[in-house]
Amino acid sequence: MNAINDSLVIMKRQLLQLIRIPEVLIFSTIQPVMFVLLFRYVFGGSISTGIPGVDYVQLLMPGIFVQTVAFTLAGTAVGLAQDMEKGLIDRFRSMPISRSAVVVGRALGDGALNVVVLLVMGLAGFVVGWRPSSSIFSIVGGFAFLLLFGFSMSWIGVLIGLSVREARVANSAVFLTVFPLTFLSNAFAPTTGMPKALQYFAEWNPVSTMVAACRELFGLTNIFGVTADSLPAQQPILMSFLYMIALMVIFIPLSVRKYKSSTSR
Amino acid sequence: MKSVIARDLVKVYKVSSRTRSKGEKSAPKEVRALDGLSLDVEEGTVLSVLGPNGAGKTTLVRVLTTLLTPDSGEASVAGVDVIKHPDEVRKVIGLSGQYAAVDETLTGWDNLVMFARLYRMSSAAASARANELLEQFSLSDAARRPIKTYSGGMRRRLDLAASLIVKPKVLFLDEPTTGLDPRGRQEMWGVINSLVDSGVTLLLTTQYLEEADQLADEIAVVDHGKVIARGTSDQLKREVGGERLEIVVEHQHIPAVREIVARISPNVVIDEDLRRISAPVSTGTKALMEAVKALDDAGIHPLDLGLKRPSLDDVFLSLTGHVAESEEK
Numbered sequence: 027m028n029a030i031n032d033s034l035v036i037m038k039r040q041l042l043q044l045i046r047i048p049e050v051l052i053f054s055t056i057q058p059v060m061f062v063l064l065f066r067y068v069f070g071g072s073i074s075t076g077i078p079g080v081d082y083v084q085l086l087m088p089g090i091f092v093q094t095v096a097f098t099l100a101g102t103a104v105g106l107a108q109d110m111e112k113g114l115i116d117r118f119r120s121m122p123i124s125r126s127a128v129v130v131g132r133a134l135g136d137g138a139l140n141v142v143v144l145l146v147m148g149l150a151g152f153v154v155g156w157r158p159s160s161s162i163f164s165i166v167g168g169f170a171f172l173l174l175f176g177f178s179m180s181w182i183g184v185l186i187g188l189s190v191r192e193a194r195v196a197n198s199a200v201f202l203t204v205f206p207l208t209f210l211s212n213a214f215a216p217t218t219g220m221p222k223a224l225q226y227f228a229e230w231n232p233v234s235t236m237v238a239a240c241r242e243l244f245g246l247t248n249i250f251g252v253t254a255d256s257l258p259a260q261q262p263i264l265m266s267f268l269y270m271i272a273l274m275v276i277f278i279p280l281s282v283r284k285y286k287s288s289t290s291r
Numbered sequence: 292m293k294s295v296i297a298r299d300l301v302k303v304y305k306v307s308s309r310t311r312s313k314g315e316k317s318a319p320k321e322v323r324a325l326d327g328l329s330l331d332v333e334e335g336t337v338l339s340v341l342g343p344n345g346a347g348k349t350t351l352v353r354v355l356t357t358l359l360t361p362d363s364g365e366a367s368v369a370g371v372d373v374i375k376h377p378d379e380v381r382k383v384i385g386l387s388g389q390y391a392a393v394d395e396t397l398t399g400w401d402n403l404v405m406f407a408r409l410y411r412m413s414s415a416a417a418s419a420r421a422n423e424l425l426e427q428f429s430l431s432d433a434a435r436r437p438i439k440t441y442s443g444g445m446r447r448r449l450d451l452a453a454s455l456i457v458k459p460k461v462l463f464l465d466e467p468t469t470g471l472d473p474r475g476r477q478e479m480w481g482v483i484n485s486l487v488d489s490g491v492t493l494l495l496t497t498q499y500l501e502e503a504d505q506l507a508d509e510i511a512v513v514d515h516g517k518v519i520a521r522g523t524s525d526q527l528k529r530e531v532g533g534e535r536l537e538i539v540v541e542h543q544h545i546p547a548v549r550e551i552v553a554r555i556s557p558n559v560v561i562d563e564d565l566r567r568i569s570a571p572v573s574t575g576t577k578a579l580m581e582a583v584k585a586l587d588d589a590g591i592h593p594l595d596l597g598l599k600r601p602s603l604d605d606v607f608l609s610l611t612g613h614v615a616e617s618e619e620k
């Protein structure tokens with residue numbers, strides 16, 4: 027089908043960019059690896075997991091995985107904003123191509139980049155002592171879940187990129203939304219240390235449900251404070267799934283609509 | 292048949308107060324980029340839309356290439372309504388915008404193949420077409436280099452090549468030589484002329500009077516979102532006035548030369564500062580030869596002597612009351 031062909035061409039363009047400037051791929055993998063090392067060795071000693079026999083790195087890795095894929099949307103937003111600046115979106119829009127291809131292709135391309143990034147991070151985690159204790163089936167499921175999360179988050183990036191139309195603005199807009207989300211979560215420290223109100227926010231935060239879901243898939247039990255019997259705490263996998271579907275149901279149509287009417291100035 | 296028709300196009304931009312200059316408080320302003328603009332282009336001909344910065348040229352091109360919906364008015368390209376059937380229009384047009392719109396990180400070849408694939412060519416056909424276009428636009432040597440390393444002229448040529456992947460019925464070029472040096476401009480003109488020979492209908496915008504003169508069959512002069520004059524470059528020049536005989540001499544000869552010129556044409560104009568005597572003439576080179584003979588008989592050697600046709604600059608000035616390139620933003 028044409029829409030699929032067009033999306034794949036756009037996605038291929040992005041992968042080609044990675045070959046033409048390998049630095050992008052190198053830095054987008056070095057950064058998360060650096061995070062792994064920093065958290066593992068700088069904070070790792072001082073943060074207690076609260077679970078006997080489980081060291082910090084086991085809790086940390088799912089957190090860092092989720093944070094990294096959540097940031098997919100930064101690449102998406104900045105990339106699209108750049109295409110707007112350069113007038114490339116205008117060219118695409120003046121061509122007889124499927125109306126959703128440019129944005130779908132971008133989201134797929136960013137998703138594909140995550141495969142490499144997660145692989146490298148997983149290896150780095152393994153080197154510093156991460157040992158998922160679940161079945162191989164569950165582990166693969168966990169990574170698939172992460173990829174899907176990255177894909178659904180990048181639709182927020184599509185909307186931001188097409189709306190702000192300037193790469194630098196896109197960058198700050200993204201950091202302002204994603205940083206609070208990843209830190210007001212259970213990704214790096216148990217939420218039990220937070221004030222009560224924040225604990226509620228943190229437990230319902232999609233980043234937290236994703237982290238909890240991944241921990242479960244990688245064979246860990248989650249710990250909760252005041253929110254232990256809330257839905258996200260009880261059913262993190264289901265809840266994350268619902269969040270991802272909600273993200274896509276809301277942002278895909280909005281993004282496609284935005285694309286149809288966007289011009290570079 | 293008319294390949295492009297625009298009727299009473301109006302487009303108003305709301306300028307947000309975010310863009311206001313420091314300290315000044317101004318309510319959101321409206322800019323009437325197109326203010327009832329109408330024009331048409333006969334199939335197989337070249338129309339140049341000539342206008343200064345901010346005249347509305349880019350806005351017009353965006354409306355005609357389906358990128359922007361006008362507030363009112365109608366437009367059709369190759370017989371298809373731009374507003375009602377944009378998808379059909381996109382199949383038959385090529386657009387090369389004011390700034391090269393290509394992926395800078397990819398090579399020239401990568402870019403052309405990508406666009407060709409988006410026109411649903413097979414991979415073999417796409418790569419053959421890319422090679423053909425690179426050859427045609429003298430970019431074969433740079434084919435495997437990232438666009439980042441291209442000169443301005445090379446970028447514009449690649450951008451143009453990208454708009455010709457599937458031979459368009461109507462081609463839109465928005466200021467194709469702005470920012471190019473004289474050689475780059477000359478090359479671009481060569482490329483455009485050969486396209487025109489191949490029979491494409493072309494609408495091109497420019498702020499350069501010389502460019503309109505060189506490339507276009509007809510010129511539409513646009514200012515403040517309206518067409519203020521329309522015709523061939525000769526017609527426009529005639530509107531301003533015919534040829535003038537101009538003679539520049541040493542100061543002491545001015546009275547004598549005035550006599551001579553007055554015998555050829557009565558309305559003599561003298562510019563003392565420039566030591567220039569001029570008069571409108573209708574007999575062309577005959578008037579010139581008479582003047583030469585008379586000057587020679589009188590033993591006067593002019594510093595400069597010639598027939599001056601009004602330039603498009605003169606046309607522009609007399610139509611708009613301001614000089615073409617100097618309007619403030």
Ligand SMILES: Nc1ncnc2c1ncn2[C@@H]1O[C@H](COP(=O)(O)OP(=O)(O)OP(=O)(O)O)[C@@H](O)[C@H]1O
Nearest residue numbers: 291304305306322324343344345346347348349350
């Ligand atoms: N997106 C926009 N928002 C607000 N105003 C705009 C926008 N685009 C153009 N304008 C304004 O509309 C008017 C016409 O702009 P347009 O770009 O069509 O002119 P142009 O003839 O292409 O000029 P140039 O020669 O500088 O490219 C200008 O006053 C411009 O400032």
Ligand SMILES: [Mg+2]
Nearest residue numbers: 348349350389
């Ligand atoms: Mg313009």
